[in-house]
Amino acid sequence: MNDSAPRRARVRAPELIGKGGWLNTGGKQYTLSDLRGRIVVLDFWTFCCVNCLHVLDELRELEEKHRDTLVIIGVHSPKFVHEAEHQAVVDAVERYGVEHPVLDDPELATWKQYAVRAWPTLVVIDPEGYVVAQHAGEGHAHAIEKLVEELEAEHEAKGTLRRGDGPYVAPEPEPTTLRFPGKALLLPSGNFLVSDTTRHQLVELDADGESVVRRIGGGSRGLADGGPDTALFSEPQGLALLDDATVVVADTVNHALRRLDLATGEVTTVAGTGRQWMQGEPASGAAREVSLSSPWDVAHWRGKVWIAMAGVHQLWAWDPAAGTVEVTAGTTNEGLVDGPGAEAWFAQPSGLAVSTDGERLWLADSETSALRWVDGDGAVHTAVGTGLFDFGHRDGEAGQALLQHPLGVTPLPDGSVAVSDTYNHALRRFDPATGEVTTLATDLREPSDAVLVGGDIVVVESARHRLTRLRLPEEAVRVESVAHRTRRAATEVAPGRLELDVIFQAPAGQKLDTRYGPSTRLLVSSTPPELLLAGEGADTDLSRALELNPAVAEGVLHVSAMAASCDDDPANEYPACHVHQQDWGVPVRLTADGVSRLPLVLAGLDA
Structure with a gap:
């Protein structure tokens, strides 16, 4: 026995069980005994949670560096009803580039066995099958790496470490034109610019919404400026057209804003350092010297580009003339609180759009399942939604209407606003004049954005990998009302x-x-x-x-x-x-x- 080995509590890890089965394993079902001899990190996550997405990115380097001794297993533990659908988990695993096995646990069985209380939570299991550490939240990759190195040395000396290939089996790629597109923009030419999120590209489509005119970006994950073939993005999302016919891109996983010259295809970085903003860092100053955190959408309003900073539950703004960024609303606390911008709370704002009269900035506040808006004085208001744990599909008076994790907003000509109600697979409408919420269309698949084209609305059906053109109906489609609260026990x-x-x-x-x-x-x-x-x-x-x-x-x-x-x-x-x-x-x-x-x-x- 190695007397110098660190002492740790000997708590046997509970078995991994999940009704949805295993993904990224080539169809094989695993137990903990199959992984004996390997260091295992369980990542309890749910795909709506931006903090969980941050952890996925934090773990990539650790996963690659210790690939022969470490097995990371995602345990998908849903919050929203939609997240308990197996196909939705399959889609999310591909959408976010998860390159390790994932256990689909729709009934939270493993979550309960490990007494997890928060998304994300990381649990470290040693090669003999004992829990040795637990971390809640993000930012723990450095601590886990040190622990992994200690465990490697300890169990190498004991003869209990097993090296070799892990259980990950990559799925076959699908040959679709778009792959989990995020946002769309109608260009002055009549063409569409679409953020092809999973392929790390921007795609210009012809006015038919199908034919590819050009692709911008090399197609692999990275951060590089340059021409259309050499520039690199990492899961780009929001798009906003500026007065000089350039486009600002929310390059989400690069924590940056990029600028696309439509004439040349040249891409430059205009804000962000490429690193995620952390508490205690400056939140204003020269745009290239201040870090951002998962910018999800952008909108050009009142001379500035407003940013839905999903990663820290705030709104920021980039001033193109001054070359600066600053916080415009939100405290970084997650929740639903209205009032002056400096006092308001958000929860992963993910969609922005300027009202047709220019007086409001509409926003989809995804984790509170809310439609909200900012007025000309910077104060925040809520039109639909009550908080983090109430969601569903219910039409009617705004105070009792329900959405489910919306990601996009689109102002309509009459002053109302269409909401891409993502997890309800629907397009909804809120009319400020009547205070009523109605349903415009159903049977969409994870709609994440929409743009107006004449009398039609073109919807980004993210999980169907396409743009879908709809005629705006005279009356809303009637659907059965459903209300939910969070699934957690x-x-x-x-x-x-x-x-x-x-x-x-x-x-x-x-x-x-x-x-x-x-x-x-x-x-x-x-x-x-x-x-x-x-x-x-x-x-x-x-x-x-x-x-x-x-x-x-x-x-x-x-x-x-x-x-x-x-x-x-x-x-x-x-x-x-x-x-x-x-x-x-x-x-x-x-x-x-x-x-x-x-x-x-x-x-x-x-x-």
Whole structure:
């Protein structure tokens, strides 16, 4: 036995079970015993969650570097009803370039076995089948890599490490013209420009919406400026036409804005550093010196390009004349709060469009299943939607109408707005004059955007890999109303005092960063607000006593925690520092025999 090996808690990993079966394995079904001898990282994710998409990107380098010892397994654990559909998971795995096995767990069986409470969560299992660490949130790839290297050395010495090819089997590519297109733009020529997201390209289509005129981008994931054959993108999404006949592109996974010269096909980077913005970094300044975070859509409004910054739940703006970027609305807290821009909360804003009269900026706030808008003074309003955990397909008065994870908005000539209601596979319409929501079309497949062409509306059917032209109907299609709440099982808690403990342990070789004051922050709120009698608000202590209202039977606790740690090496004059942040929405049900303590894990536990 190697006495120098680090000691860790010996907790046997529960079996991996999921009714949907395995993807990216060539049809083979796996158990943990099949993976014995390998280091396993379970990535609990759901494809609506932008933080989960960030983790997919963080893991790519780790996955490649340790491919012969490490197996990453995505455990898809749905939030929205649509995400429990097997074909939707199949589509998402291809859409986001997932190159490891994925277990489809629509009933959250494995999620419950591992006591997971938040998307994303990473669990590390050693070659002997024991859980050795758990991390909630994003930004943990550096800590996991150190742990993987320790496990490699420890189990190589013990003879329990098995090297070799992993279980990943790549699916056969489909020969479609577009592959999971994201957004579309009607060009002055009458042609369409489409972000061909999964192929990392822009595609110009003829006015028929089918014939390819040209492709822009080399077709592989990367960040490079240049001509149409040499420029590189990474999952581009939103498109906005500027007055000088150039197009701004939201290059989502590159965390950048790019500019396309339509005449030459030349692509240049105009904003972003190519790195993801993290808490504590500047959020305004010279556009090329400030990092962005998953810009999903763009719109040209009031002389600036507004950015749906999905990765940090904010709106930003790029000023082409000044060459600067700045935050225009949102606090980075995830939720639905209206008011002045500096106080508003968003949840993955993913679609932007300017109203026909130029007075409003419409936005699709995807995770709150909401249609919202910004007025000329920068204040934020909600037209449809109630919060993070209510969604469905219901027409009628806006206050009780429901959407499901919309990604696109399109102003209509009469002042109303069409909503690409993505997870309902529908095109919806909100009329500000009447306050009514109706359904324009159904049987679309994950519509993510739409553009007007005369009396028609051309819809980006992302999961059918095409543009679909529809005649705007005189009246809405009637559909049966459906309402949903989040699928996650509620945690049973006792009424009265509840001890909330956010557990944070700095990764190995790091310590809390206290150079400039407290290095932690905890923000707590609830839905409905009456659920919390005491304990809401912000403070620096990661533990807090909450008082739950016994008159409220159930609700959701919203918890946002942050901690900063730096490398613990006195000899290093400039230690690398990391911010760990996670937002939880914990559904709770009040029962007399419920728990009185709620632990939430923010960072790794490898004691």
